[in-house]
Amino acid sequence: MDREVKCTKQSRIPIIFMMLMVLFEELEIFTEAVQRWSTRCLDVLPNYMKPIYQGLIDVYKEMEEIMANEGNVYRVNYSKEFMKEFIKSYMTEAKWVNEGYIPTMEENMSYRFTSCGYSMLTATSFVGIGDIVSNESFKWVLTDPPIVKAACVIFRLKNDIASHKQEQERKHVASLVESYMKQYDATEEYIHDLLYKRVEDAWKDISLEALICKDVPMPLLTRVINLARVVDVLYENKYHFTNVGEELIEIIKSLFVHDMSM
Numbered sequence: 001m002d003r004e005v006k007c008t009k010q011s012r013i014p015i016i017f018m019m020l021m022v023l024f025e026e027l028e029i030f031t032e033a034v035q036r037w038s039t040r041c042l043d044v045l046p047n048y049m050k051p052i053y054q055g056l057i058d059v060y061k062e063m064e065e066i067m068a069n070e071g072n073v074y075r076v077n078y079s080k081e082f083m084k085e086f087i088k089s090y091m092t093e094a095k096w097v098n099e100g101y102i103p104t105m106e107e108n109m110s111y112r113f114t115s116c117g118y119s120m121l122t123a124t125s126f127v128g129i130g131d132i133v134s135n136e137s138f139k140w141v142l143t144d145p146p147i148v149k150a151a152c153v154i155f156r157l158k159n160d161i162a163s164h165k166q167e168q169e170r171k172h173v174a175s176l177v178e179s180y181m182k183q184y185d186a187t188e189e190y191i192h193d194l195l196y197k198r199v200e201d202a203w204k205d206i207s208l209e210a211l212i213c214k215d216v217p218m219p220l221l222t223r224v225i226n227l228a229r230v231v232d233v234l235y236e237n238k239y240h241f242t243n244v245g246e247e248l249i250e251i252i253k254s255l256f257v258h259d260m261s262m
Helices: 001-012 013-019 024-036 039-044 046-066 071-099 104-114 118-124 135-142 148-166 175-182 188-214 219-236 247-254
Strands: none
Touching: 024 039, 024 046, 024 071, 039 046, 039 104, 046 071, 071 104, 071 118, 071 135, 104 118, 104 148, 118 135, 118 148, 118 219, 148 175, 148 188, 148 219, 175 247, 188 219
């Protein structure tokens, strides 16, 4: 759990950079450094990026040390590659923002389903789960299976519906809402209805895959399902993902702080 929390925190790095409107050229340097994955890259990074990059390296080094004792370092290597792809997908978004480009729906979905981070978080959640995980488990995630794809769809669509107005008040990548508006000249209300319908279809895909996917252990499928469930909590009534208020705090307390009635 501790490892997953740390990796989730690290996954916020590109989002924070985008919100701070970091120079595009510096984002390129950071992205290239992540692809190289070496402390030698610290010398080329701007000073404010160095502790962030070092923190990313340290999290995975800690995981490697733990997994080495179990003979499972390969799991961390898979997780690392997913993190590289995750960071790279944000570089594509930054390029669109820098050029003032509004991508087509197809382009937007292609890259921004990766940038939602759910494939990366799925792989990372497998790292320390025990003997139930195998090399084939990570290869399965790499194939972009329907249940993982559906979880990514749910996150990306509900995120864009809830956040696109707030995000467009600053320099930000176009959401699926903006892409659809430009491509099809549709109203915002129509687009919201359409995207919510796709969310419903994605939940049906998850339910179906949970029933028919026999080659993957249910505890691993449950990891993916739980990631999708989190979205319903974060976006049910408000945009809780970046605007954490008392409502979300109370939900968290009900799970981890308050006593359960028997």
